[in-house]
Every structure is written in structure tokens, then in C-alpha cells.
Amino acid sequence: xxxxxxxxxxxxxxxxxxxxxxxxxxxxxxxxxxxxxxxxxxxxxxxxxxxxxxxxxxxxxxxxxxxxxxxxxxxxxxxxxxxxxxxxxxxxxxxxxxxxxxxxxxxxxxxxxxxxxxxxxxxxxxxxxxxxxxxxxxxxxxxxxxxxxxxxxxxxxxxxxxxxxxxxxxxxxxxxxxxxxxxxxxxxxxxxxxxxxxxxxxxxxxxxxxxxxxxxxxxxxxxxxxxxxxxxxxxxxxxxxxxxxxxxxxxxxxxxxxxxxxxxxxxxxxxxxxxxxxxxxxxxxxxxxxxxxxxxx
Numbered sequence: 225x226x227x228x229x230x231x232x233x234x235x236x237x238x239x240x241x242x243x244x245x246x247x248x249x250x251x252x253x254x255x256x257x258x259x260x261x262x263x264x265x266x267x268x269x270x271x272x273x274x275x276x277x278x279x280x281x282x283x284x285x286x287x288x289x290x291x292x293x294x295x296x297x298x299x300x301x302x303x304x305x306x307x308x309x310x311x312x313x314x315x316x317x318x319x320x321x322x323x324x325x326x327x328x329x330x331x332x333x334x335x336x337x338x339x340x341x342x343x344x345x346x347x348x349x350x351x352x353x354x355x356x357x358x359x360x361x362x363x364x365x366x367x368x369x370x371x372x373x374x375x376x377x378x379x380x381x382x383x384x385x386x387x388x389x390x391x392x393x394x395x396x397x398x399x400x401x402x403x404x405x406x407x408x409x410x411x412x413x414x415x416x417x418x419x420x421x422x423x424x425x426x427x428x429x430x431x432x433x434x435x436x437x438x439x440x441x442x443x444x445x446x447x448x449x450x451x452x453x454x455x456x457x458x459x460x461x462x463x464x465x466x467x468x469x470x471x472x473x474x475x476x477x478x479x480x481x482x483x484x485x486x487x488x489x490x491x492x493x494x495x496x497x498x499x500x501x502x503x504x505x506x507x508x509x510x511x512x513x514x515x516x517x518x519x520x521x
Contacts, residue, residue, distance in 0.1 A: 225461075228359065228485065229352040229486060233264065239521050241266060242317060243268045243315050244318070244319055244516070245271075245309045245317075246269065246273075247272055247302050248272065248322045249319075250274040252281050252284070254322070255281040257510050258271070258287070258291070258319075259287045262291075267517065271291050271293050272295075274296070275294070303330070303331035306328075307339055310495050311337070315495065316520045317519070318493075318498065320499045328497075332497070341492065342382060344492055346363060347363065347489070348488070348491055353482055353485075356442065358461065360460075361462040362465065363383045365470075365474065366488065373418045376415060382491040383462045384430050386519065387461060387462065389518065389521070395430045396430070396459055396461045397464060398456050399434025399435050399436065400437075420432065420434065431455050431456050433457065438463070441458065485508075487508060488500055488508070489515050498516045
């Protein structure tokens with residue numbers, strides 16, 4: 225079990241170095257994160273995009289001799305080159321550079337040249353706080369806008385896959401809502417009930433419970449005060465949010481107002497996809513690269 229997102233750096237340094245391909249790498253913040261990862265010895269980098277701009281950024285970071293730069297004439301060309309490198313076994317993970325997420329993911333799911341491997345692509349955000357003794361896995365706050373019950377089950381299984389790769393034996397999944405009881409007027413509670421019924425019929429190698437308000441998934445004091453009895457309440461690892469709005473707001477509030485350390489990853493392709501926002505701190509980008517390295521193990 226991870227106690228902090230920063231542990232990813234030590235884990236990655238002890239893993240085998242991986243080959244990362246950055247799609248549209250002509251971005252100074254992305255190149256800075258790549259440079260830090262190279263200095264840590266956790267990656268070799270292939271940088272695709274505007275070669276002149278990439279080279280200039282690399283010279284600033286003094287890594288121009290440590291990377292391979294491939295010129296791309298358009299966003300679509302950069303995406304196709306990225307997919308080809310993965311499909312030919314020349315890259316172990318992908319990082320999104322200065323490119324619209326929709327364009328990159330369109331290439332990922334392309335039926336002929338794409339790299340989708342699981343039924344659904346989803347995003348998992350990792351958060352660690354100064355006041356909490358474990359990492360929370362937040363899903364999905366970046367990709368799936370209003371997932372159905374079936375899609376939520378796939379999102380859960382993607383997140384469980386990620387935690388298993390990080391050494392969790394029986395991860396605990398909490399279904400987030402505003403209340404603990406099913407209310408037909410609150411869609412997230414109805415979905416939670418359906419999800420629970422699904423996993424009662426088809427149990428997985430994880431614990432799951434809900435619906436729960438967020439306090440009853442992260443605070444044992446709240447659980448005791450309310451007299452809740454659950455193997456997940458108060459100790460949840462994975463938090464499934466009702467929709468993208470809820471997950472995204474929780475993630476960004478944690479980072480910008482609660483001093484949380486963060487990382488993020490798209491699951492469901494042949495290789496991990498590091499997908500971060502331009503607003504993310506350099507540390508978040510570096511943690512995300514380290515997470516991708518660990519998922520390649």
C-alpha cells in the first residue's frame with residue numbers, strides 16, 4: 225500500500241528503465257518533467273512534434289544528447305507516430321504533450337492503428353494528503369462524463385488493475401454519493417445499488433461497498449460516529465465518483481486547497497498513458513511518469 229504519491233519516485237528508481245514517447249513534446253513544462261525523469265534514471269525518451277522547438281527546450285534542460293527527437297508535421301502525424309512506436313514495441317508508455325486530449329485519444333481508440341486493449345479507457349488520479357495515512361485513487365475525473373452502471377463497473381476494474389500493479393492485494397472500493405442510503409431521487413445511490421448487485425453476482429478480487437458520503441469513506445471517526453459497519457467505510461483506497469464533474473472537482477480541490485500531492489494515468493490501452501493538465505505542477509507530471517514506469521513492470 226502506498227502511503228504517499230512521492231513513494232512512486234523511489235519505486236521507479238528501483239525498477240527497470242522504461243522507454244517513454246511524448247506526443248507533441250514541444251512544451252517547456254513537459255520537457256522539464258522529462259529531464260527530471262531522465263536525471264533520476266527511470267526513462268529513455270522519444271520526443272515527437274516540432275523538432276526545432278523540442279531541441280531548443282532540450283538544450284535549455286541540457287538533455288539534447290540524451291533524447292531521440294522525431295519531427296511531426298501535424299497533430300495527427302504526431303499521434304500516428306506515437307501509436308506506431310507502441311505497436312512496434314519501441315515504446316513502453318505514452319505521455320501527452322501539447323496536444324488536445326481528444327486528438328490523442330482518437331488515435332488510441334482507432335480500430336486500425338490504435339492501442340486500446342480494455343473495454344473502456346478511464347482516468348485514475350492518485351492523491352496523498354498531509355493528514356491521511358494512505359493514497360486515494362480517484363476515478364474518473366478526466367475522461368468519462370456521465371458513465372452508465374456498466375461503464376462504472378469497467379472504471380472500477382481499471383482502477384483495481386492499477387492498484388494491483390502497485391502491490392495491493394485486496395483493494396477497497398468505495399462508491400461515492402452524498403448519502404449512505406439509496407434514494408430514488410439521487411441517481412448516484414441508485415447506480416451504487418446496481419453496482420453492488422452486479423458484484424454480489426460476479427464478485428471480484430477486491431472489496432466494494434456503497435453508496436457512501438465522502439466522509440464515511442475517508443474518516444474512521446465519521447464511521448464510528450454514524451455507527452456504520454463496513455469493511456470499506458473509513459478505509460477506502462479507490463473512490464468511484466458519480467460523474468466527471470464530481471471526480472474532477474474533488475481532485476482539483478484536493479490539489480489546490482488541501483496541499484495534496486498528485487499523479488494521474490489513463491488505463492485501458494496497451495501501455496500506460498500519462499495524461500496531465502498544463503495547470504498541473506511539475507511534481508505531478510514527474511509523479512505521473514514514475515507511475516507509468518511502475519505500471520510497465
